[in-house]
Amino acid sequence: xxxxxxxxxxxxxxxxxxxxxxxxxxxxxxxxxxxxxxxxxxxxxxxxxxxxxxxxxxxxxxxxxxxxxxxxxxxxxxxxxxxxxxxxxxxxxxxxxxxxxxxxxxxxxxxxxxxxxxxxxxxxxxxxxxxxxxxxxxxxxxxxxxxxxxxxxxxxxxxxxxxxxxxxxxxxxxxxxxxxxxxxxxxxxxxxxxxxxxxxxxxxxxxxxxxxxxxxxxxxxxxxxxxxxxxxxxxxxxxxxxxxxxxxxxxxxxxxxxxxxxxxxxxxxxxxxxxxxxxxxxxxxxxxxxxxxxxxxxxxxxxxxxxxxxxxxxxxxxxxxxxxxxxxxxxxxxxxxxxxxxxxxxxxxxxxxxxxxxxxxxxxxxx
Numbered sequence: 001x002x003x004x005x006x007x008x009x010x011x012x013x014x015x016x017x018x019x020x021x022x023x024x025x026x027x028x029x030x031x032x033x034x035x036x037x038x039x040x041x042x043x044x045x046x047x048x049x050x051x052x053x054x055x056x057x058x059x060x061x062x063x064x065x066x067x068x069x070x071x072x073x074x075x076x077x078x079x080x081x082x083x084x085x086x087x088x089x090x091x092x093x094x095x096x097x098x099x100x101x102x103x104x105x106x107x108x109x110x111x112x113x114x115x116x117x118x119x120x121x122x123x124x125x126x127x128x129x130x131x132x133x134x135x136x137x138x139x140x141x142x143x144x145x146x147x148x149x150x151x152x153x154x155x156x157x158x159x160x161x162x163x164x165x166x167x168x169x170x171x172x173x174x175x176x177x178x179x180x181x182x183x184x185x186x187x188x189x190x191x192x193x194x195x196x197x198x199x200x201x202x203x204x205x206x207x208x209x210x211x212x213x214x215x216x217x218x219x220x221x222x223x224x225x226x227x228x229x230x231x232x233x234x235x236x237x238x239x240x241x242x243x244x245x246x247x248x249x250x251x252x253x254x255x256x257x258x259x260x261x262x263x264x265x266x267x268x269x270x271x272x273x274x275x276x277x278x279x280x281x282x283x284x285x286x287x288x289x290x291x292x293x294x295x296x297x298x299x300x301x302x303x304x305x306x307x308x309x310x311x312x313x314x315x316x317x318x319x320x321x322x323x324x325x326x327x328x329x330x331x332x333x334x335x336x337x338x339x340x341x342x343x344x345x346x347x348x349x350x351x352x353x354x355x356x357x358x359x360x361x362x363x364x365x366x367x
Contacts, residue, residue, distance in 0.1 A: 012098070013111040019089075020112050020295070024081030024119075031077055032069045039065060047146045057146070064138040071131045074123055075290045078116065079322035082298040083315050090314075105299065105362055112295040123288040128256045136254040140172060144184075159249045163240055165190045170204075173245050180242045181205045185215065187236060195223050199236065206242045213237040247272060252280020260284070275343050279336035282347030289351060290329065296358035297321040321361075325354040 040062060047053050047061055089095050098108055140149050143157035149172060156173040171184025182204040189197040202217030218231040243266070250263045260281050267274040298318040328350040336346020 016085075016108070016111040017115045019085045020082060020115055022081075023084045024078045027080045027084070028070065028074055028077035031073050032066060035069050035073070036062060036066060039069075043142075050146050052148075053146060061138070061141075061146075064134045064141075067126070067130045067134045068138070071123065071127055074119070075287075075294060075326070076322075078119065078291045078294040079298055079319070082112065082295050083318050086298055086318075087315050109295055109299055109362075113292065116292045116295055119291045120288040123291065124285070127284065127288065132254055132256050139251075139254065144172060156246065156249050159245050161240070161244050163237060165193060168237065168240070170245055176242075176246060178206075178208065178242075180246070182213075182245070197222055199234075204237075207235075210235070211239060211241075213240065250277050252277055252284065257281065257284050273339070275339050276337045278343035279333060279341075279346045282344055283333055286347045286351050287329075290325065293325060293351065293354055293358060294322060296362065297325065297354065299358070299362050321354070321358065325350060328353070 040058070043061065044058055047057050050057075086095075095108065099105075136155055137149070140155045140157040149155065157171065159170040159173050161168045161170075167188040167190065169186045169188075170182045171186075172182065174181050174183065183202065185201045185204040187197075187199040188195060189199065198221040199215070200219045200221075201215035204213050204215050206213050212235050214233060215236050216233050218234050220229045220231065221227075222229070247263070247267055250260070250267065252260055255263060260277060264274045264277045264281065267277060298321075300314050300318045300321070332341060332346045332350050335341045336343055341349070
């Protein structure tokens, strides 16, 4: 007799969830430790090359990078953890016992789906509260060659704008107007399309009264005379507003959901393209929800007789489906950033496509 309850057994549901969570988080810890070690080996030389940096800065880098690794590889860990759990259940004939008791494949997967929804919510909250801040700080720090950066929030790094024929690069943009300031600014004066001067300044602040910028600690290289001069201060960039710098680089990975919505509104009000930011906004929801797909895509490893000798093959198929989703998701998001896909399609199409694929495979093979 088939049991039509969604959760036929509370004890069985808790057993499945405990198995699923323990395997997934064990894989996540192993992945983060290995990847963090490799990352630190590559970056430690650059960090320690800066005078004054030591062990404290190395640990600070680790503290900033670990949240980024957790956010990126948690769906991978859920996929691998689910596969490990399902292979074990299959080899010990526990899945056979569940099906003999009248449970369908969907009822076996139901506790894992509910647990995955909880993981997705936790990942979204973790991204919004921790990951965006860590990403913003570590990007600014690395772009500044691991030299000290201001502790304020809202830091942008390596911002480029075009002012007429001139190129302007702001190394660090700190704060928002009217308290915005720039560190390490470079102006490439290209009169007639040919480089004439390179003006670099240690600091720059906007002057609303004169609608220009005050550059401090100025160094001017004249390309025609091959001469370098220095000035304590000078005015430049007439007509360039602070908003041009803050809107020139809107990275969805470094902004929380509501701040990104505000930036999108500012971009649209300024007549700037916002498709990349809109795709990133939608992906802030669809990305964490990818954990919901992992039990469904890995379910092929749970069913089928262990004695048939195809457990490994089923696990490989489940892994291939999961990794195919991540490839499709990254490709779709890249196409959305390039403007080839509409933002909502770019963010959500891979999710619904693989939801249908996983459900089709499960129904055709087991139901």
